[in-house]
Amino acid sequence: MRSFVRAAELGQLQHAADELGVTQQAVSKRIATLERKLDVRLFTRTARGVELTLDGQAFLPHARNIITGVDRAITAIRPGSRALRIDVLGLRSAQAVVLHDYWRSHPETDLDVVTLRVNDPREAVAAVQAGEIDASFRTITDPAALPRDVQMIHAFDSPLELLVGPRHPLASARTLTPSRLRKHRIWVPGIAPRSEWAEFYDQLVTDFDLRIDAAGPNFGNEVLQDTLADSADVATLVGARDRYIWPTNYDLRRIPIVNPTLAYPLSLIFPRTNPHPGLRAIINHFGSLTPLPEPAWLPSWATKPRRSDGDIESARR
Amino acid sequence: MRSFVRAAELGQLQHAADELGVTQQAVSKRIATLERKLDVRLFTRTARGVELTLDGQAFLPHARNIITGVDRAITAIRPGSRALRIDVLGLRSAQAVVLHDYWRSHPETDLDVVTLRVNDPREAVAAVQAGEIDASFRTITDPAALPRDVQMIHAFDSPLELLVGPRHPLASARTLTPSRLRKHRIWVPGIAPRSEWAEFYDQLVTDFDLRIDAAGPNFGNEVLQDTLADSADVATLVGARDRYIWPTNYDLRRIPIVNPTLAYPLSLIFPRTNPHPGLRAIINHFGSLTPLPEPAWLPSWATKPRRSDGDIESARR
């Protein structure tokens, strides 16, 4: 493919061969093979070189596209100077949606969004330390437990919405206050015990006297959707920005929670020394997100004066 | 690459091998080779199959991208059912710009824009007849000379603008009427004698008493730009929609010509029977272009009642 592109650009197989470090015969054979496999003539041969046929002209941009795709693929994983790799909890989470928004406005960024598939934030910290990932959306609720060479900053806050089926008594509400959620059963499956999310829901239950059922295995979002669609008394909480559950299916309703807005604070951890150069722009992007509606409720670790507040500024500078 | 993608999707080399019609060992070797060449581990092997590593996750979308690129490249030239292939006079001409606009609003179209690199419109007609191209932006000024199995319709009109350097006496005009061009030297190099463009400029000279110098070889747009930028008395005509000359270079000015607007009519020729199915949408797109400002001047072959006017409607239906 590269031989074809260079030959088309230079107009001579000989020159392309010199550039690619092979003999002219090799390039000739490569292109002959390509033509045979495609069952199409790509060049007209003249005494002064080669010239693209119409088929060749049509093929050329596709060939260039493939080559740049291959190059991007290689740079994405080349050890050392690879694309910016960020770990998110799920590919349809609010974190991933925000990253996708960033990428759409900066499509030149070589950005790779991956999921570590581990629950323990300490494993994510280890992956950051080892250089396997450049950053991870995780929260260490005890900042003292963070190693010195890993930095954590507050990224943005993700407001929660109630997701209910059409038969639920709150289904027709346009907004809800936390106190109106009292007595209703809220089902949030798949929360690992002692994880950051478990601590978040614990505080929510304590502060607003809610009834959150965080136990039970997570059978996947399809099961959750089915349950919600059929049930008249089960609701769940989802992030306003995430794309886990598309509300048009099953006639599910997303209802914002206000006065106060309940929000989950998302943090980003990354190496303190020599972070990936592309990371700064992402962090700056967080500042441009729509701010949380006031008043807002956040868990204690996000409202307490944060040791790393100064670092946010230095990271954004 | 396909083995990698299918193995990642199915989670087992065995299944990928079955699907690809090779042995499991072959898939294993392919992936091992890929890993060796990339110097990276793509899968973690377990007793139940394989699972993507972080590098594998990062690589997967790029691999998918490459595969779709290859598939598109093949469909672009597959004899029989290939992508819609349209011949334009130049890749930065108004014709190509309009096609590019269309493609941007319909990116799913497999569209290939090529240039036949011939001056004689009859060669373009022959290429359409032979099926090498699906359509060509050419004008046959004598419709009777068109073969019965080739159809020509009016595509759209391309208004002309005067392009001058900063020292030219008309440089600061915001618009110009054709009469103000009288006495100024207009240089339009590279017009083949007896071509459709020569006939167009002949009529322009006759109708408005202009001084158009269409002789001389075309040394390329860079030379033309240099000449215009330095000269105090040479101007040229360019299409308002084309992208041949980017006016920010050399402080060149594009000045619209109005009262009447001078426009070049562009026609499209294509096979009368069984035209490429994608062509109809392109032809419809012409109707959505901004219409020519009134009053407008067009050469005689575009203002005379056109035999093929009825065909436009049938083609657009």
Added chain:
DNA sequence: GGCCAGCCACAACGAACAGTTGGGCACGCA
């Protein structure tokens, strides 16, 4: 018109590669 230079295609050969079969190891399960 004959000759040369430049360029591409064909042929033969050795090295490398890809795919197959056969065998072995690790793991999970009854």
Added chain:
DNA sequence: TGCGTGCCCAACTGTTCGTTGTGGCTGGCC
């Protein structure tokens, strides 16, 4: 402990790739 599954490794073979050597074609030049 035996079995099934899924992967890797080893040996073998047909194909492919790139090299060298050679010939044909074309355009320019004496």
